Amino acid sequence: MIEMFWPTPVLRDESPWTAAELAALRDFAAERFAHHQAHPQEHGLPEVDTRLRFQHNLFHPRHEEVAPEVWGRFKFWVDDLYRGYLREAYGVRNAKDLHIQARCTPALNEPGMRAQPHYHHTCDHVLCLYLDCGYGRSPPSQRDWAVGDGELILQDPRPMAGFPFWEKVRYIETRPGLVVLHPSRVWHETNPFNAQGNRVLLVVTLRVASHNYCELYTELGSPGRLNRQLDPQPDSQFDPRPTLNLTERP
Numbered sequence: 001m002i003e004m005f006w007p008t009p010v011l012r013d014e015s016p017w018t019a020a021e022l023a024a025l026r027d028f029a030a031e032r033f034a035h036h037q038a039h040p041q042e043h044g045l046p047e048v049d050t051r052l053r054f055q056h057n058l059f060h061p062r063h064e065e066v067a068p069e070v071w072g073r074f075k076f077w078v079d080d081l082y083r084g085y086l087r088e089a090y091g092v093r094n095a096k097d098l099h100i101q102a103r104c105t106p107a108l109n110e111p112g113m114r115a116q117p118h119y120h121h122t123c124d125h126v127l128c129l130y131l132d133c134g135y136g137r138s139p140p141s142q143r144d145w146a147v148g149d150g151e152l153i154l155q156d157p158r159p160m161a162g163f164p165f166w167e168k169v170r171y172i173e174t175r176p177g178l179v180v181l182h183p184s185r186v187w188h189e190t191n192p193f194n195a196q197g198n199r200v201l202l203v204v205t206l207r208v209a210s211h212n213y214c215e216l217y218t219e220l221g222s223p224g225r226l227n228r229q230l231d232p233q234p235d236s237q238f239d240p241r242p243t244l245n246l247t248e249r250p
């Protein structure tokens with residue numbers, strides 16, 4: 001189901017995965033999460049404390065070779081869901097012909113952790129598949145709204161008039177199996193995870209890589225200097241293959 005949050009189309013749906021498949025994806029995401037600090041930050045503002053923490057792509061072969069059986073079907077599901085979203089939310093009639101690139105990142109929260117306010121700057125849209133939301137969670141109706149428990153909070157991107165902000169933010173209650181897909185530049189965050197266990201999800205950032213003149217773009221400045229600055233690490237190498245454009249479906 002795609003809802004219009006303010007002027008923003010947001011997909012929120014139940015994914016088709018069985019409990020066993022969600023568990024397989026969860027175990028894979030949690031195990032791969034251990035590799036998330038493989039590459040230290042090499043470029044960024046010196047006075048900013050936050051460092052890049054998630055620098056891998058689970059669609060990279062080095063991760064896929066240890067992925068569970070459901071992984072191939074997961075990728076095709078993401079592909080279909082995103083093309084359907086583009087078609088329905090934006091009227092992109094040739095959505096099936098687009099080249100789509102994607103990056104998949106695991107997220108694992110321990111109790112007390114949260115996702116700070118952020119947007120995603122390298123892509124067009126973000127898909128989150130929630131795999132584990134812990135146990136011992138309080139029902140939403142019994143929670144202090146100022147504390148919460150792992151809710152996804154999306155913020156209206158429009159500069160606002162004199163109107164209470166809390167009537168403009170949208171809270172999404174997360175649960176295993178839920179999928180949410182929204183534009184990447186919308187600021188969002190989560191309330192702290194306040195239950196027991198772990199909160200695990202897969203985040204797929206998606207970008208349209210055709211029909212948009214991106215192949216005409218070139219680097220500015222000296223290529224030699226840029227190449228040194230952006231010296232790719234093995235796991236963060238830009239892979240020009242349209243990772244979601246696969247022709248053989250399982």
Ligand SMILES: [Fe+2]
Binds near residue numbers: 118126
């Ligand atoms: Fe995010």
